[in-house]
Amino acid sequence: MSELLYSLLNGLSMGATTFLVAAGLTLIFGILRILNFAHGVFFAVGAYAAFVLVGGAAQSIGTYVLASAGAAILVGILGYVTDLVVLRRLRGVEGEYALIATFALLLIGTGVIKLIWGSDPLVASPPSALQGALKLGPALVPYFSIFMLATGILAFVLMEWALNYSHIGKVAQAVARDPWMAGVLGINVPLVMTASVVVSFMLVGLAGGLMAANQALTPHLADGYLLLAFNAVIVGGLGSVRGAFAASFLLGVGESLLVMLLPNLPGVPIYLALIAFLLVRPQGLFPNPNAH
Amino acid sequence: MSPIIDVVGVGMSYGKTPVLKNVTLSVNPGEIFALLGPNGAGKTTMFRVMTGEVSTHTGKVHYQGRDITALSAMARARAGIGRTFQVARVFQEYSALENLVVTIESRKRFRGEPRTGKLLCRPDAGVAAEAMERLAEMGLKHRAATHARFLSHGDRKRLEFAVALSMRPTVLMLDEPMAGTAAEDRQAMSALIDKTRREHGVTIVITEHDTDVIFGLADRVAVLNYGELIAQGMPQDVRVHPKVREVYLGQEGGHA
């Protein structure tokens, strides 16, 4: 029973992290209509950056959060550069070529990480305050999981508020719905697009930075989270933040429970579920009415 | 003489908005039939119900006595319903000749017509000859090797016509054939349509805005308004139909 509870909570925590990655991915898709294959690599960059900033072991939660914020800013800047050099040129281009271009970015990013940090895993430990666990009835819930869960929910709440209640958010939604019309109405569309890219990259950088404390860092760290995020974005519906939120948790918990039940085949059931989902309901849980 | 196309009680809505309400019309073999109506009347939707691009919620479409309501656009194309698009749609990267070759080869395949020289890559002699003949008929022989994307607007329209005819259709559906055509070219287009009907024995269904040209060309017309059929019959009768006059008030004589 406690194992089940632990699995569940672990899944929720994973879901939260996945959401932090997926949110940015779905945001970029909603506004630029590009599925950024390279998103996962920036997660890894965020993780490595935070690791470097903190020097391997964060003393306090404060340092840890600060390092993650630093990673977020760094990745945000990288996002700006990427937008400038690559993403802008992909606007309005045939789908396949854009996908291949971001795929190429993924390769480049992985190569750069390998060059700078090598292939050997780096391990960082979380700040002592976050080590250890909370006793919740029969289960032992790691503080870290609670922290991630809280962060994920906070991020979602902020995004929902920003997108639906703030002026900027509504402008962004207008651009997502009809960039041409938005431009005609005087909205600075390129600026909104660039801003969305930067925000989404900052999110993923933050996610990487936060998760760095709980992972062994390798250049292929990206892959697991990338594919998880893809799954979440597709299942949730391309372009929908709410969908990404729901799907992330669904998949996170699902994966966690399945690993507990079928430890021999890590990851496979989730992919099979994704494949089945794609065949049955490709538009996702929250279909985007804007997709023409 | 039974109708070649029978549309019975067709209704269709986009979400909650009804676009077609219980429309019944029929097209007779060998005639030129026009679907008219103001913008938003549902004539484009009706057109697309007939070509198979849009499925109806109620009602049936019959073709040569068969119920084709459930048939896909491709299946209808194979059954002999050809189509041209408002903005002439051809294979852009192919030359004019290649456009026809691929169409003729397709037709030969689904009609089970024999092909010679099966093992060679080049289109067989029969196909190539037919393609050239078709081009000559449309006055495009000198453009045989030109890529479709480089053709002039008028040439592209004629190429699309040739493509549609290469299917040897029984019924040809023309989607606003006059669209984007200059006034002086409309007569030529009109003549081409009539000539096609006579020489190839094709039934023609047109949807169009330019009422002037249509009233001179069509054998029978149907007028739609707000998704309802308000008149169907010979042009001279429909023209004086009270409901039609009401709808077209202020547009008498068509556009300049």
Add this chain to the structure above:
Amino acid sequence: MMRTPNLAYVGSVAAAILVLASLPFWASQAVVFVAGVALTSALFALSWNLLFGYTGIASFGHAAFFSIGAYFTALMLRQSPETSFLLVLAGAILLAAVAGLVLGYLILPRLTGVHFAILTLAVAEVLHLSISASRFLGADDGISGIPRPTLRLGVFALPLQSHTAYYLFTLVVCVLFTGALWWLCHGPVGRVLKAIRQDPERSAFVGIHVTRYRVLAFTISAAMASLAGALTAPWTQIVSPEVAFWMNSAQPMLNSLLGGTSAFFGPVIGSLVVAVLNYQTRTLLGVSELVVGGILLGVVLLAPGGIASLARRRPKANAGTLHSAAADCAPAIDAGGKV
């Protein structure tokens, strides 16, 4: 497309084959090895481009089919070496063809564009994870010590153990299948596929059964990819789960785009160039991904027509910028939307 191959064209192809055939007699073992890898990469790339350049479908998981061929051959050669090698190759082709057919019929009528891309990626990843987890298939270490076979044709026995012998065999098989593919692509089937790529809706209106042809292309593509994998196994003499990894799915993409997706031999040219580059950068960790990714990005942004488009004297219809390539063509395949 429909031009008669002129003398220059035929001449260059013949010359290339002759040069490749002569390699074992004057070049070092290392060079011959790279050439062997390049040949199978070229076949792999051609298989991918049949889908992309000709039919307009981008598969992001093609490594799955490659690995089917590679692992099947590895297993057969290790576990039952008496089986005729030609039969093994045929088996690899058939296995992948069936997989391609089934998958094709499941996926292609429903999905295009982004969703198709993700799905192929997911399928490949499922295979990759399954292989990694399978003790029978050697898990992460894979299958090593794959013996090179002896070809038995009736009374003749052709030992392919030597570098030279197996290389020449690979060359012959690649040339044969490339020739078959050439015939397919330049004939009526190829014309239909290209029509489908340009405008699937218009194709339906000229009576082309779009889904059926897409599935056909997918099946043939899967079979070719598997053959490429099957030929590679005895050449490198080791297969590991890496062959099903998405990096391996990116290879044919890169090779085809670099060489030019609108030219039949584009993927071949790209494969040769990349094989050389990969070989030169193999020692530095991370450089290979950097170079591959960098070139891929450069090609997509600057010269989406690839090397082949630069080599043409007359600007072809879809060379030039990405935007001109997309501008007049059929409506772009959008995520979630069907064409």
